[in-house]
Amino acid sequence: MFDLQAIIDDIYRELEPQRGLGKVADYIPQLARVDARRFGLAIVTVEGQAYVAGDADTAFSIQSISKVFNLTLALGKFGEAIWRRVGREPSGSAFNSIVQLEQEGGKPRNPFINAGAIAVTDLMLAGHTPREVIGEFVRFVRSLADDETIVIDHEVAASEAATGFRNAALANFMKSFGKLDQPVEHVLGVYFHHCALAMSCRQLAKSGLFLANNGRNPMTGHSVVSPQRARRINALMLTCGHYDGSGDFAYQVGLPGKSGVGGGILAVAPGKASIAVWSPGLNDNGNSALGSKALEMLAQRTGWSVFGS
Incomplete structure (x- = not known):
């Protein structure tokens, strides 16, 4: 097993010079006030281990x-x-x-x-x-x-x-x-x-764990949905989770994911982990520009893409 903390620390350090990349969603006045240089990452594994970097414990609008x-x-x-x-x-x-x-x-x-x-x-x-x-x-x-x-x-x-x-x-x-x-x-x-729900990357990654664990929340032992329904929600996230940028996200990252114009992305590595990233600057499709890059780097370094390493 690789060192996940070292991996996300490296990703954060490599992308830090690009903090502020993209354009904040200024058509919602409260979101326009968010510091574009914020950048957080969190991974929570199905074993319950959490790995965080940057602003992972700062709450943001999950949209x-x-x-x-x-x-x-x-x-x-x-x-x-x-x-x-x-x-x-x-x-x-x-x-x-x-x-x-x-x-x-x-x-x-x-x-x-x-x-x-x-x-x-x-x-x-x-x-x-x-x-x-x-x-x-x-x-x-x-x-x-x-x-x-x-x-x-x-x-x-x-x-x-x-x-x-x-x-x-x-x-x-x-x-x-x-x-x-x-x-x-x-x-x-x-x-x-x-x-308008406000969550941190750490909280968001925890909340997506059931989708990484066949519908069961490994932290509580509670069955949230059936394994079949978890697979289907993941399938929809992969094909539709990034608006008209969904195909490109699947191509670059290869993980089920859902973005929000607050700059957050929840991604799922089935059987392995739930991941949340946050950087408020958006690309042309309304998805976090730096967050998408971070997830692409993570998928490459872990081999977690659903299409194989």
Whole structure:
């Protein structure tokens, strides 16, 4: 077994001169205030060993990474029925594209683009208040990370609600096609709160461990999902987890992953580890520029790519 601490220390040291690479998501005012030079990495193995470097214990807005946890909850409640509401295909378009949604009759391509996550959130609201759904979501992530300190950043949620016109357009568009059952303002309120969850790389890596361990959380012994469902969530992360940059991420890194415009990426090395990186500067596809480089280097040095070393 190689020395994982030495590997991520080396990656951090080699990439440190490039801190600040990319462009911070300035269309969400609270995210625009984040220091672009922040850079953290964390690996948590299925044996429970944690290896961290840089700003690994600084909380940041996980944004679209939250869609993995919301999808997991929805699959637990509705099973395969959710695929009547949202597809499983890569989008090939921007994460907030309205053109594709119109062409395809209001059914989003996958649960990891904004429209898809909004559709999943609508499902979760059936028979529940927004407060109940948000509470369940936070409790679920806390249980995955085995950490009760994880909270929603309400300033980020308010910032998104005040400026989320494109997401409001997507939701209203789906409503016009009869694809949303709940009030649009309730769906968007819950969606914005999910995205505003604040976590550190260490907490995020812990929360993804069940996907690296056949659906079971090795830290608690709790079975989160079946092995088959864990494989399927990983498959969706590999093919759809980086918006219209998903193919390139699979090519360069070769790990299931989900990015967020807060600069975080959660990646999974099945059977081995859960990995989280954070660097707020984004590339043209809305994925962490430095974080993507760090994961590519990690996959090369560990041979963890799902396609072989």
